[in-house]
Amino acid sequence: MAKVAVVGAGMTKFVRRAQETGPELSWQAAKMALDSAGLTLKDVDAVVIGSAPDAFDGVHMKGEYLAEGAGAWRKPCIRGFVGGGTGVFSPIQGWYHVASGQFDTVLVVCEEKMSSCHPHPQGAFITIFDHITERPLGPNLLWIFALEMNRYMTVHGITKEEIALVAVKNKKNALDHPCSQLGAELTVQDILDSEVLAWPVNRLDVSPASDGAAAIVMCAEHVAKRVSDKPVWVEGVGWHLDTAYWTNRDLYYPRYVEYAARMAYEMAGIKEPRKEIHIVEPYDPFDYKELHHLEGLLLCDRGQAARLTADGVTQRDGDLPVCPSGGLLGVGNPIAAAGLMKVCELFWQLRGEAGKRQVPGTPRRGLAQAWGDLMQVGTVVILGR
Amino acid sequence: MREKLTNPDHVRTWPGTIPVEHVYTVGVAGEAFLRAIKERGRLVAVGCPGCGTDYLPPRLYCERCFEKTGEVREVEARGTVDTFTVAHRDLEGHPLEKPQVYAFVRIDGTGGGLVHRLGEVDPDDVHIGMEVQAVFLPPAQRTGSILDIVNFKPAE
């Protein structure tokens, strides 16, 4: 397979409600990504659009709706969707467009406008549950997370205080992100004192609903060498789908993340991920999910991620910086755009362009991961320089 | 082979809806467009400084070359019927009291146009190429919606 580079990245501010329409947000991010690579729309051979359920924006066939702002006019275009996993799946689609040899330059654009959905996007989430056995109970998406968090905490004997450290870290990191919605200096006690939504999940354990877009430019080696003096390379990709039958798996461990990660590590020739991955952007829509995913990514033993956090290992200046961007908890969570924001962050970090967020020690390789659907999709991208 | 079910009561079902409503922001370009309609009873268009493509309704950016578009300009709310249909049924399939003409109107001096109702004309008299003009609600009744245009009618 042909080598694939990332040569540009861009994103909008993540906000609770943007005045811009979805296509306008998409254009802002896509234009910024192209400008940063010194390219124009003429250089783009194909477009990949990532966006989560149509019900959020309230537009059916959202790919077609966003296409004009994503630069897809008279170009081959595909819209991918694997729920919350979409933002890291879209660059995988961009990768195989280029790795196949079919396209030299691909623009990948992810957008979400959750503020359109009233009274709350939870109303759209309700129909993802089983119509017969679950939906009659009136479930809320927070319940799923609460069930999973409780199982995870109980199996490993982890406390809410230990988990809240993740929210404190990520919201603090986000203070340094110019696009962030919820950067804040908070204490563990602030998290614990916030309103209980569905025990053990409190309001500050959760990322917000957001509007925003993010984009990257991916290209073949011969293009990358011409247009960029510091391309970042796609070293590994992996994706995996587990069963939607909850009753047949144990929620305490995300096996689908492990399988996606193993696929990416194998492609990247990584034998010891704990030594060979230098920055991680795991999916953190809830604080415990960062811990859960670090374990699924095999970056620590099961049940040990809380310890790493307490020891400061996952701080920006720690041995394994985790969510130096500020993550979904701090930067915000416009679903698909939030996942791609993590890939943008790796791009900026590996090029030494992350400004106040820059991880010390010139990291060479980073991993971004997202998760979604009915809690059974794992998507992983490894970038290196 | 199974017989086709013609009565849904013959299988066990459970009714449900997706309980959401949507509030759509009109966007940066949409704001300029609807403001001109509401405040001045005018249409606005915008050109692309990069490739010259002209947009009505206006756009924030050019989809063809990705340049940011410039300042919007006011245009006469007049144009030509590019194509039309005569609707006889409503969204639920019920007969309309009176057939309604819907036309795509190319707006003079712009690269675009609007789909809207035609009024003050017998459906049998409508033809492609017909010159029409917009009829606006009185200023006090306008809300900043495309429905501030009541319809298009034969040009005076």
Ligand SMILES: [Zn+2]
């Ligand atoms: Zn143009």
